[in-house]
Amino acid sequence: MIATLIAHSLRRRRGFLATTALVMSGFQIFMIMAARSVFRSGGFQQLQALMPSFIEQWTNMMAASFQGFVLFGYSHPLVELFLIAVVISIGTEPVAEIESKFVDLLMARPVRRSAVVARTLAVLLAATLLAIVSMLIGTAIGLRFMVPAGAVPPPARVVAALAVNLALLVLAWGGIALMFASFAHRRATAAATCGFLAFSMFVLDWVGRFWEAMRPLSRLSPFHYFSPFNMIGGQPLAVSDVAALAGIFIVTSIVANVIYARRDL
Amino acid sequence: MRALRGISLDVRPGEIFGFLGLNGAGKTTTIRILLDLLRPSGGSAQVFGADCQRESRKARASIGYLPGELGLYADMRGGEALALMEKLGGRAAEARTRDALLDRLELARADLRRTLREYSTGMKRKLGLVQALQSDPPLAILDEPTEGLDPLVQRALHEILVELRARGRTVFMSSHVLSEVERLCDRIAVIRAGEIVLVSTVEEARRRSGRIVRVHHTDGQRQEIEVAGELGPLLTQLKDVRDIEIVEPSLEDVLASFYRS
Numbered sequence: 001m002i003a004t005l006i007a008h009s010l011r012r013r014r015g016f017l018a019t020t021a022l023v024m025s026g027f028q029i030f031m032i033m034a035a036r037s038v039f040r041s042g043g044f045q046q047l048q049a050l051m052p053s054f055i056e057q058w059t060n061m062m063a064a065s066f067q068g069f070v071l072f073g074y075s076h077p078l079v080e081l082f083l084i085a086v087v088i089s090i091g092t093e094p095v096a097e098i099e100s101k102f103v104d105l106l107m108a109r110p111v112r113r114s115a116v117v118a119r120t121l122a123v124l125l126a127a128t129l130l131a132i133v134s135m136l137i138g139t140a141i142g143l144r145f146m147v148p149a150g151a152v153p154p155p156a157r158v159v160a161a162l163a164v165n166l167a168l169l170v171l172a173w174g175g176i177a178l179m180f181a182s183f184a185h186r187r188a189t190a191a192a193t194c195g196f197l198a199f200s201m202f203v204l205d206w207v208g209r210f211w212e213a214m215r216p217l218s219r220l221s222p223f224h225y226f227s228p229f230n231m232i233g234g235q236p237l238a239v240s241d242v243a244a245l246a247g248i249f250i251v252t253s254i255v256a257n258v259i260y261a262r263r264d265l
Numbered sequence: 266m267r268a269l270r271g272i273s274l275d276v277r278p279g280e281i282f283g284f285l286g287l288n289g290a291g292k293t294t295t296i297r298i299l300l301d302l303l304r305p306s307g308g309s310a311q312v313f314g315a316d317c318q319r320e321s322r323k324a325r326a327s328i329g330y331l332p333g334e335l336g337l338y339a340d341m342r343g344g345e346a347l348a349l350m351e352k353l354g355g356r357a358a359e360a361r362t363r364d365a366l367l368d369r370l371e372l373a374r375a376d377l378r379r380t381l382r383e384y385s386t387g388m389k390r391k392l393g394l395v396q397a398l399q400s401d402p403p404l405a406i407l408d409e410p411t412e413g414l415d416p417l418v419q420r421a422l423h424e425i426l427v428e429l430r431a432r433g434r435t436v437f438m439s440s441h442v443l444s445e446v447e448r449l450c451d452r453i454a455v456i457r458a459g460e461i462v463l464v465s466t467v468e469e470a471r472r473r474s475g476r477i478v479r480v481h482h483t484d485g486q487r488q489e490i491e492v493a494g495e496l497g498p499l500l501t502q503l504k505d506v507r508d509i510e511i512v513e514p515s516l517e518d519v520l521a522s523f524y525r526s
Contacts, residue, residue, distance in 0.1 A: 004352045012338065101336025105396070108300050108330035108406075109353040110322040265302040 001111055005119040009093065010126065017130055020086055024131050025138030028073045032142030035069035039148050044069075067154035068232060070143070074135065074162040075228030081202070083131055083166070084173045088194050090127055091177025093120050094260060096187040103265050117178065117257045124174040132167045136160075161237040162228055168245035169226040173198055175252030176222075182256040183263060222248055268294045269305070269459040276452075278313075278403075281426055281436040283450035285443075287524055291459040292439040293333060296406055300325060312404060326355055329402030333409050333439075335393040337381050343392050344377035350396040358399035366395045369421045386413040394422065398429075405429065407438040411445060423449055443516045455523045463523045467516060474519040479510035 010017070038044055048064040073079065094116055097103040106116070136159065143153050177194045184190035201221035208218020218224050225241040269291045276282045286292050297303040299310055301321035310317040312324035337346050351358045367374070370391040381389065390413045397405055405426075411419045426436050426449055440446050446453060447467055455463040463470060475491040482488070483505045492499055496511070503509075 001353060001355070004349065008349055012340070097336075100338070101332065101334050102338065104297075104300070104302060104332045104334075104336055105330070105350060106353065107302055108325060108328060108332075109350070110326040110355050111353055112322065262304070264304055265297075 002115050002118055002122070005106075005111070005115060006122045006126075009119055009123045013090070013123070013127075016086075016089075017127055020127070020131050021134035023082070024079070025134040025141070027076075027079065028135050028138030029142045029146075031073035031076075032070055032139070032146050035066050036146050036148045036151070038069065039066045039151050066148070066151035070139065071154050071158065071162060071228070071232050073139065074159070074166055075226070077202070079135075080166070080169065080223075080226075081198070083128075083170045084198050085195070086127060086131065087124055087170050087174035088177040088191050088198070090124050091120060091174045092181040092184075092187045092190045092194070093123070094178070095181040095184045095190050098185070098265055099187055107265060113261045114257055117182070117253070117260050120178055120181075121175075121253055124171060124178070128167050128170050128174065131170070132163050135166075136163055158231055158234075161231045165226055165228065165231065165237055165241060165245075168242060168249070169222060172222045172225075172245045172248040172252075175249040175256070178256040179252040179259070182259040267306075267459060269298075272308070272456070272459075272461050274454055274461060274464065276435060276437055278435050279430060279433045280451040281430050281438065281449050283446040283453040284437060284439040284456065285441075285446065285453055285520060286439075286456035290456045292456055293408060294459075295456070296330075296408060296437075296439070299406065300328065300330060327403040329354075329397040329400060329405045331393045331397040331405070331407040331410055333412075335389050337389075337392075339380065339382040341381055342378055343372075343381065343384070343388075346381065346392060347377070347396055347399060351399060354400050354402075356400035356402070359401070362401055363395065363399045366398055366425070369425060370394060371418055371421070387415060387418070390414055391418065398425070402434070404435045404437065407436065409440060410438055411440070411442055419445070443520060447516045455520060457524060470519050470523075471514060471516070474514045474522060476514060477512040479512065480506055481508040481510070483507045 038047075044064050044066065051064055094103075097106065097116070103116075107113070139159060147153050173194075176197070177190070180190040180194045181187070184193075202223050204214070205218050205221040205223035208214045208221070208224065222245060225238075225244040227235075227238060227241055231237060272291075272295060274295075284292050284295070294303060298305050299312060299317050301317050301324070304318065313327050315321075315323040315327075317324045341349075347358075347363065367377075372388065372391045372395065376384070376388060381392075384392065390410075394407075394410060397407065410426075411422060414422065423445065426438075429436055430451075438450075450467060452464065452466050453470065454461055463473075465473070473493075475493040476496075478490045478492050478496065478499060480488040480490065480503060490499065500509075
């Protein structure tokens with residue numbers, strides 16, 4: 001029965017998911033093309049000369065090298081926010097079904113309420129996996145055909161670590177969206193609240209990075225546990241970041257399941 | 266705010282039961298409790314012995330449901346919707362049963378290939394009826410089943426419901442069309458402001474309401490008397506009578522008194 005629900009949900013979103021995959025892989029190819037262009041024009045040397053030292057330290061010289069520019073494709077705010085918007089759209093599916101009254105037909109069948117939540121979690125996982133794999137394919141294609149002579153491509157383990165960290169961040173927001181959807185009465189309310197929260201947490205994380213006094217508070221933000229610059233600088237994916245983001249996903253999924261099982265539909 | 270108060274209702278297997286009331290009286294709320302879409306603050310409901318909350322999956326497994334508003338996605342095709350609902354129902358629909366329903370409700374095969382966006386209100390209703398009845402459920406819960414249907418299809422649906430009853434299936438339907446209730450239902454219940462105010466057969470309901478006796482006297486005068494119960498005592502008292510007319514109350518009149526009282 002869950003398989004039927006998952007297949008139905010994926011079928012309904014096939015166009016949306018295909019577009020997401022194309023946009024994500026296309027964006028990575030675009031970033032590599034841009035990096036190649038800057039590299040060929042000698043722009044990275046100029047950037048290094050102009051870059052203030054605190055930015056240099058903070059980004060681990062990310063913007064000033066071919067590989068840094070390519071890896072920026074995995075931590076670009078547009079990428080983060082786009083993927084979070086995608087999972088908010090998917091995570092709020094249960095409340096959309098309530099609003100459209102599709103749930104009346106669904107739950108008139110011998111379907112467990114937990115199956116509806118499990119379906120959404122499965123679609124969230126599938127969509128996140130699809131988006132991240134598309135990004136990796138885009139990067140692989142770009143690096144296969146567009147690395148200029150003399151440029152050093154990013155190491156595969158760094159790309160993989162960034163992709164995993166990004167996937168966990170996106171899933172954490174998917175779980176949060178699902179939790180909002182489990183008690184909201186309208187999809188617009190759930191999605192808008194979650195979107196506003198995501199943006200606020202994004203800003204909080206950036207403020208915490210620059211302003212010491214806000215650093216403890218920024219730990220509340222899921223974005224705090226997405227550390228692309230550390231990985232670009234050669235550090236491995238932090239286990240604490242993985243645990244925090246996976247923890248958010250698991251806890252919000254459990255809370256969503258409990259609330260949805262008890263609510264009026 | 267309490268939507269329902271102290272409802273006590275028993276629908277017998279193999280009957281067509283009409284659930285009547287004005288808008289907002291609590292008909293849909295009652296149905297949604299049976300389907301475990303709403304959790305009541307007290308009391309219990311059972312479907313074929315299965316508690317609608319504690320054993321809701323077992324209860325729902327024997328239900329075919331037509332909601333008042335068919336919440337299917339506009340980009341779904343009719344055939345897709347039927348297949349999805351069959352798979353989720355856990356009871357395989359026989360192609361013969363489905364085809365017969367499609368034919369009798371005049372929903373063409375070509376229509377099943379169209380998206381619901383292209384469906385008229387009546388076509389959506391027909392599709393809703395087919396999805397509710399295609400797996401031959403022991404209990405059909407139908408919320409305003411004939412709304413939006415043309416008279417010929419309404420008649421076809423009435424025949425289908427009568428056949429279901431003949432095969433021992435139970436039908437629980439809400440309706441505003443009293444002529445259809447009168448024709449189809451073995452028993453009716455009237456709900457008013459969340460409370461059941463009448464459970465009876467249509468005939469019993471009529472008997473509870475008074476008949477109008479029009480007496481035409483030999484001197485040309487006319488008298489109208491409302492009589493509840495036997496007419497005998499009245500007839501013995503009448504004098505100089507030229508003619509008597511006895512007007513049975515319509516179901517509409519009977520129910521109106523229960524709706525308003």
